[in-house]
Amino acid sequence: MALSALVLCSRALLKIGAQPVASLDEGTAEAEVAANLYPAIRDALLSAHPWSFATGQMALPRLVAVPYADYAHAYQLPADFLRILSAGGAGAGRGIDYRIHEHRLHTDAAAVTLTYLFRPDESAFPAFFANALVARLAAEFCIPLTESGSRAEMLQRTAEHETRQARLIDSQQQTVRAIEDFPLISARGRAWPPAAAPRPASPRANSATSCWAGAICAPSRTARAACATCSSSPPAA
Incomplete structure (x- = not known):
């Protein structure tokens, strides 16, 4: 039936x-x-x-009357129009700026190709x-x-x-569309986080000396101070 x-x-x-x-x-x-x-x-x-069986495309007729503000042209939407999916110039399915107002499409484009959802027959x-x-x-x-x-x-x-x-x-009725113009895609080729600049050498590190145990000790340590490496006093001089 x-x-x-x-x-x-x-x-x-x-x-x-x-x-x-x-x-x-x-x-x-x-x-x-x-x-x-x-x-x-x-x-x-x-x-x-965006059901595949209810998606259509058509070139919209341009109206003589123009919008009061913001855009240069007005186009009549189809009678079975439910919702817009995208709009483009002549031969293109998307890519123009537009708005829907009072069942008309307003834009600056000289020609409009509309991709939209329509109301199909139940059959x-x-x-x-x-x-x-x-x-x-x-x-x-x-x-x-x-x-x-x-x-x-x-x-x-x-x-x-x-x-x-x-x-x-x-x-599953169409090829999956690749993501375009997404910030993470353009950043993919850049290293993150950015490499940090090398830290300048500390003046204290330059003046450090090696203690009796082979550790680097601050110059303020004395020969008989406790060694930080083994926590024992160095041998008497």
């Missing part, structure tokens, strides 16, 4: 022991809860991670994301429909586990 909002909500309802719904508009308590909570829960989970959800979303829906549907706090806590832990698993699987 192809995934849809109705199918996902029905699976979540079954997880909490409720009856599945035939339509989100049928007027039952289950349908009312699902219809009201589903859109926000779906968008929140989609926005929480495009991979199995690992669908499982995480159903678990999250069940946790959110539980209190309004069952009023069981203990069951809701258990479902919340299950949802967190499913979300971690989904992120782990999704992170």
